[in-house]
Amino acid sequence: MNSNNRIGGFTLLELLITLVIVSAIATFAIPSMGRLVKNAQRHTAVSDMIALVNLARNSAIMAQTTVTVCPLDENDECANDWSGEITVFRDPGASKTLGNAGQIIRIAPPSHGGQWIANTSSRPYFRFMPTGIANYAIGNMIWCPSNGDMTIARQLVINRGGRVRQSIDQDGDGIVENSNGNPIDCS
Template sequence: MKHLRIARGFSLLELIIVLFIVAVIATFASATFDTTLKRARQQSALSELVSLINFARNSAIQEQKTVTLCPLTPIKKCGSDWNRPLVAFRDPDRTKSITNESQILRVVQLNVAGHMAGKTGIRNYFRFRPSGLAEEAIGNIVWCPEDHDNRYAAQIRINMGGRPFVSKDSDNDGIVEDAYGNPVQCT
């Protein structure tokens, strides 16, 4: 009587093909996950910033006091490093500094991977009058991901009315434009 041998397992060729297919799927999944993660970080930063700007403006209106929004230096004066904690505080004398802790309305440290730059002309702050207007302190804040990929950059503009606007990609090139129609650049 002849013995039949039953093959068990995979051949080397089958194993290589399966591993190749798994590697291709993992590559696409990884790229999609990376994009999703960058968009989520961008949206989180935008949401926190818009919320803080609206809070500062509304506080100025409700309290009928000037409110300043800026990154603070260790000596509690407005500084230019927008990656430091951002502080909204009562600033009735317009000194751009905190002399008493009771002036502080809200402190926000963005915990999303990225960098911010405030473009406020000659100023390093945004200021809201009791009317809510930000006439003399307008500008924008640009958020960029850690890898400085312009496709994931975001910009919030603050107009004279003190309202924040999130920049859009109007020409569909994948990069948002500033107020002049130029692509926002991560530097």
């Protein structure tokens, strides 16, 4: 046979070896991609909530009025269900009720891949005074992933000064701890 007339290409053996290598790599890469997506969802939800709280505090200072952050029920009153939309609105009478649509500063859509749980004592809101202080409504919020993986969950703490910070994992077990040193819980 003349070597100049040879047609280039892959042999069946070369193709099978390539497929085996690609499938082996995919076996390890695909589960990592799922975790990467969950981490990205968490990062987005936490960053958006920090921005929302900072917006509320800054709006209270700039407008020199009380600003409330909460989910609203069908009567436009603050409710306890933080899994849906969360509204930031001017609340000059500190009534925890949206008087009119003109008072809305921002409405945050529900977070993807998880939900927020707020721990604000007996209050279903966070309130910022004209000085920026979170008067009578300090507490924390926990972002709980929909898959229940507590290593992805995060907690935001709002102090009396109106500042927000993230809790950290102090014992290295992969789950952040609350102010008492106990792992946060989504149940």
